Amino acid sequence: MDNLSAMGIFVKVVNEGSFSAAARAASLTPSAVSKQVGRLEDRLGARLFNRTTRHLSLTEVGKGFYERCCQILVDVEEAEDAVANLHAAPRGTLKINVPVAFGRLWITGLIPEFMSLYPEIKLDLNLQDRFVDLLSEGYDLAVRIGDLEDSSLIARKLAANRRVVCASPEYLKKHGAPKHPKDLENHDCLIYASRAFRNDWRFEGPDGAELVHVSGAVETNNPEVIMDLTCKNMGISLLPLWLVGPAIRQAHMVEVLPDYHVPDSAIYAIYPPGRHLSPKVRVFVDFMVEKFNLPENHFI
Incomplete structure (x- = not known):
C-alpha cells in the first residue's frame, strides 16, 4: 500500500x-x-x-x-x-441579491451572455437595496457596494467604487462652481439618505483631509432620483461614478472639485464561506470579475 x-x-x-x-x-x-x-x-x-x-x-x-x-x-x-x-458542470438555481440601480445598469445587461455560457444554471436575481442576510434568506451570492462590515462572509472585489461631486452646467452657470469643499456649505446639495453620515462629505486634497457638513432642500433614499434632480439643475450631488458616468459623458453633468478626492470604497461579490465553493457561484463570480476588470474610469 x-x-x-x-x-x-x-x-x-x-x-x-x-x-x-x-x-x-x-x-x-x-x-x-x-x-x-x-x-x-x-x-x-x-x-x-x-x-x-x-x-x-x-x-x-x-x-x-x-x-x-x-x-x-x-x-x-x-x-x-x-x-x-x-x-462539475455548473447547474441549479443561483439566487443573487444586487442593489437596484447597479443591477439595472451593470448586471442585467451581462445576463444573456452568462446564461448562454452556463445553460444549466437557473438565475433568481433579486434587485433590492435592503440589506439581506445571505445565510438566513437562502442567497448564494450578493453584490454589495461600500465598506463591508466585519463578517464571516467571503468578499471578492469586482471594481473600485469611485464617487464624484457633480452638478449640471446650468446650475454652475447660475450659482458658480465651488473652488474648495468648504464652498459646498453655501450650495444646495442633494442628500442621499441611505448613506451613513449623509450630510458629512469627506475629501482629501492639497490641504489634507476635509470634512464638510452639507445641506439642501431635497433628501431621498434613491440615488437615481438624486442623479435626475442634479441633471435638472436642482443642486450639487455626491454620487458613484458607475451611476453618473453616462450623464457625464453626455455632458448632462460635470464633475466639480476635481482637485479633491472623495475616499473610495469598492464593489464586492460576497458569498457564504464553505468547505468548497459551488461551481455555480464560482463561475458567476469569475465571470463578473472578468467583466469588471477594466480601467478605473470604465464607468464613464
Whole structure:
C-alpha cells in the first residue's frame, strides 16, 4: 500500500480504538491492518503504539504523527473534492441579491451572455437595496457596494467604487462652481439618505483631509432620483461614478472639485464561506470579475 493508505489505516486504528475494530471498518483482516501499521513504523523508524493484550495507546511520537496524518488526509480529500467541483458542470438555481440601480445598469445587461455560457444554471436575481442576510434568506451570492462590515462572509472585489461631486452646467452657470469643499456649505446639495453620515462629505486634497457638513432642500433614499434632480439643475450631488458616468459623458453633468478626492470604497461579490465553493457561484463570480476588470474610469 502507498503512504496515504497506510496513514489512513493508522488513523482508523486510533479512531476505532483497536486493530480488530479498524479491520472491520476497513473491510480488512486484523493481520493485514497490523502488518500495515508495522511497515509504517519500520519506515518511520519509530514505534507509534504502546501495545498490551488489553490496551492500545499512542506513544508521544504516535500522537504527533496522528495529528499530522489527520490534517494530511483532510487536505487530500479537500483537494480531490475541489478538482471534482472544477470539472462539475455548473447547474441549479443561483439566487443573487444586487442593489437596484447597479443591477439595472451593470448586471442585467451581462445576463444573456452568462446564461448562454452556463445553460444549466437557473438565475433568481433579486434587485433590492435592503440589506439581506445571505445565510438566513437562502442567497448564494450578493453584490454589495461600500465598506463591508466585519463578517464571516467571503468578499471578492469586482471594481473600485469611485464617487464624484457633480452638478449640471446650468446650475454652475447660475450659482458658480465651488473652488474648495468648504464652498459646498453655501450650495444646495442633494442628500442621499441611505448613506451613513449623509450630510458629512469627506475629501482629501492639497490641504489634507476635509470634512464638510452639507445641506439642501431635497433628501431621498434613491440615488437615481438624486442623479435626475442634479441633471435638472436642482443642486450639487455626491454620487458613484458607475451611476453618473453616462450623464457625464453626455455632458448632462460635470464633475466639480476635481482637485479633491472623495475616499473610495469598492464593489464586492460576497458569498457564504464553505468547505468548497459551488461551481455555480464560482463561475458567476469569475465571470463578473472578468467583466469588471477594466480601467478605473470604465464607468464613464
